[in-house]
Amino acid sequence: MNRKLTASHDNQVEINKSDLRFFTETIDAGRISPLAFFEAGNSCYIDERFYWQNADKTLTLVGLGHATILESESGKERFEHISKEWDILRAALIKEEKDMEPVLFGGFSFDPQSRKDSEWDAFPSAHFVVPSFQLTIKNGNTTIAINLITKNGGAVDEFEKLREERDRLIHIAQVDEFELLAKPEVVSIEERKKEQYLDAVQHVTEKIKDGDAKKVVIARSIKLNFEEEVPTVTALHHISNEQQESYHFGLEKNGQLFFGATPERLIEISNGRAYSSCVAGSIKRGKSAMDDRKLGKELMDDRKNREEHQYVVNMISQVFSKFCTDISIPKKPKLMKIRDIQHLFTPLEGNVEQKTDIFSLVEALHPTPALGGVPTDVSMDMIREQEQMDRGYYAAPIGWTDTAGNGEFAVAIRSALLKGSHAYLYAGGGIVADSEPEKEYDETWVKFRPVMRALGGKMNG
Numbered sequence: 069m070n071r072k073l074t075a076s077h078d079n080q081v082e083i084n085k086s087d088l089r090f091f092t093e094t095i096d097a098g099r100i101s102p103l104a105f106f107e108a109g110n111s112c113y114i115d116e117r118f119y120w121q122n123a124d125k126t127l128t129l130v131g132l133g134h135a136t137i138l139e140s141e142s143g144k145e146r147f148e149h150i151s152k153e154w155d156i157l158r159a160a161l162i163k164e165e166k167d168m169e170p171v172l173f174g175g176f177s178f179d180p181q182s183r184k185d186s187e188w189d190a191f192p193s194a195h196f197v198v199p200s201f202q203l204t205i206k207n208g209n210t211t212i213a214i215n216l217i218t219k220n221g222g223a224v225d226e227f228e229k230l231r232e233e234r235d236r237l238i239h240i241a242q243v244d245e246f247e248l249l250a251k252p253e254v255v256s257i258e259e260r261k262k263e264q265y266l267d268a269v270q271h272v273t274e275k276i277k278d279g280d281a282k283k284v285v286i287a288r289s290i291k292l293n294f295e296e297e298v299p300t301v302t303a304l305h306h307i308s309n310e311q312q313e314s315y316h317f318g319l320e321k322n323g324q325l326f327f328g329a330t331p332e333r334l335i336e337i338s339n340g341r342a343y344s345s346c347v348a349g350s351i352k353r354g355k356s357a358m359d360d361r362k363l364g365k366e367l368m369d370d371r372k373n374r375e376e377h378q379y380v381v382n383m384i385s386q387v388f389s390k391f392c393t394d395i396s397i398p399k400k401p402k403l404m405k406i407r408d409i410q411h412l413f414t415p416l417e418g419n420v421e422q423k424t425d426i427f428s429l430v431e432a433l434h435p436t437p438a439l440g441g442v443p444t445d446v447s448m449d450m451i452r453e454q455e456q457m458d459r460g461y462y463a464a465p466i467g468w469t470d471t472a473g474n475g476e477f478a479v480a481i482r483s484a485l486l487k488g489s490h491a492y493l494y495a496g497g498g499i500v501a502d503s504e505p506e507k508e509y510d511e512t513w514v515k516f517r518p519v520m521r522a523l524g525g526k527m528n529g
Contacts, residue, residue: 087219090160091227094167094213095234097203100241102128103308105203105212106318107301108240109133118173118197119304119318120468122476123333127206129468131173131199132237135215138172140194143180147431150174150194154427157198157217158471168204170215172196175319175326175466175480178435178459182452187485187492188460190322201234212238249302251524253295260289261456262509268454269505275450276501283379284441284450287496288512289457292525294489300325303486306522313406314518315478317466326461328483329518331406332438334465335429336476342392342420342429346380347404347479348438348498349373349412352514364403364410376498377401377412379437383444384416387432392418408517426475430465438498439463439479460485462494484519493519 102119109117109132120129138153140146154172161170174196177188202213214230216223265288272284300320304327308316311329318327333345351367354360367373381397388395395418404413420429441447462483469475484493495515497508520526 088156088160089162089216089218089223090157090170091216091218091223092161092163092167092170092213093227093231094211097210097212097238098242100203100210100212100238101246102130102203102205103301103305104244104246105132105237105241106130106304107246108237108244109201110301115320115323116197117300117318117320118199119316119327120173121308121316123313123315123331128204129171129173130203131171131197131201133200135198135200136217138174138194138196139192141180141192143193144431146176146180146194147427150196151425151427154196154469160217161471168202168211168213169470169472169474170198170213171202171468171470171475172198173319173468175461176430176434176464177461178439178464179448179452182455182458184458186458186460187324187487188458190324191326191460195319195321200230201237249299249305251306251522252298252302254292254523254525255295256293257525258291258293260291262288264456266505266509268456269499269503269508272450272454272499273501273503273505276499281446281450282442282500283376283437284447284499285437285439285463285496286451286455286499286508287457287459287463287494288455290493290516292491292493292520292523294491294524297488298486298491298523300327300486303327303484303522307519310522311407311482311518313404314482317478317480319461319466323487325486326466326480326483327486328480329522330478330481330483331404331411332479332481334433334436334467334477334479335426337420337426337429337469338474340420341417342388343415343417344384344388344433346377346384346401346414346416346436346438347411348380349377349401350511350514351410353405353408353410360405360410364405367410367412368401368403372500372502373412374401376437376500377414379442381414381416383437383442384433387429388416388418391424391429391432392420394419409514425473426469426477430477434465435463436479439481439496441498459494463496482515482518484523486523491519491523
């Protein structure tokens, strides 16, 4: 392969057992638009692409092709299954010091127990990929890596072909004209089971008043129908352009794109330090700066929203106390303002204890009370009974980890599943004892707005 390949002694022991090899090579790539690189894979890697950009724009990832796929259809064991499979691959890694750490990208379903015949049939309980070609833009520096996972003896020839393909993709991304497509034309919007949603909110409110739970998140879905098929890059371009303060993600599978712009980090691990965000309690943005401040103060002073927010703080604090030391938690929330909505926001951080990987924290944190409820088991049973909807990957963990143990997962809200000339949008809200169905219904429209706008939809107000 015309390069020196090295591995630690421990890694070599594992490699000898399985004959598995995980090769990677990184080159500097100058300036490349991440969406142009994503679109460069349209001809050969359709359904084999992902996109990720963190909220502070310090990291962008694009993956083309599949070096390997890790999946699980199990329930609670899915987190451990993906973790163990990733450990096997990490042990087989052969890289030079200058090479970037390969990433594993993907997501989990919200609730594997609620599988129904739905638009989510192609998505298993867990779906992760190592890309064949990995573009990374970190702190302004752009690199592209090749990843090859193989047991074949002809790895040298395979890798040389991948180099040729990498250069072809770079050339397309740099030279071909990347057409910025207009937003799609929406021909109709279908409300899916509106009356059932209103009845579910009413029923759950009564259960909460009876003391069966403290909070339960009830979600619903709408369907957008378009004049013609919507290219995935169009959806990613517009959602990224319009929701600057959020995490941006896209994951292709079986002719579908799950994408969105979420404000909510679930967990990040960076050099042994863990970070999470409590985001719960919301109100709309004002039409003027003065109106915005009044609404923000109203949110900060609202007992229902503060109580809902504190449930999330308490739960995430408990998880951090189990897995972390040197924990830092502010005493009061602050406002997170994004384009269409304001949230109560409390950041947490702590040092991760040894032998705790990111999947252990994802499992312990999902679902937070912001997307499930309090107590968790009771609220999940109510969601299964009342929603009568498969959330799929909506409101579930989506993100990445690398071979060094760093990574970040967000909560996949403000999201949609795009398939051809249709898109399914999802939104929900926390139901408590004084919730009113019509007000909760109105709040879901505020939460639909970011994705609906990116897809060309319009609403009154």
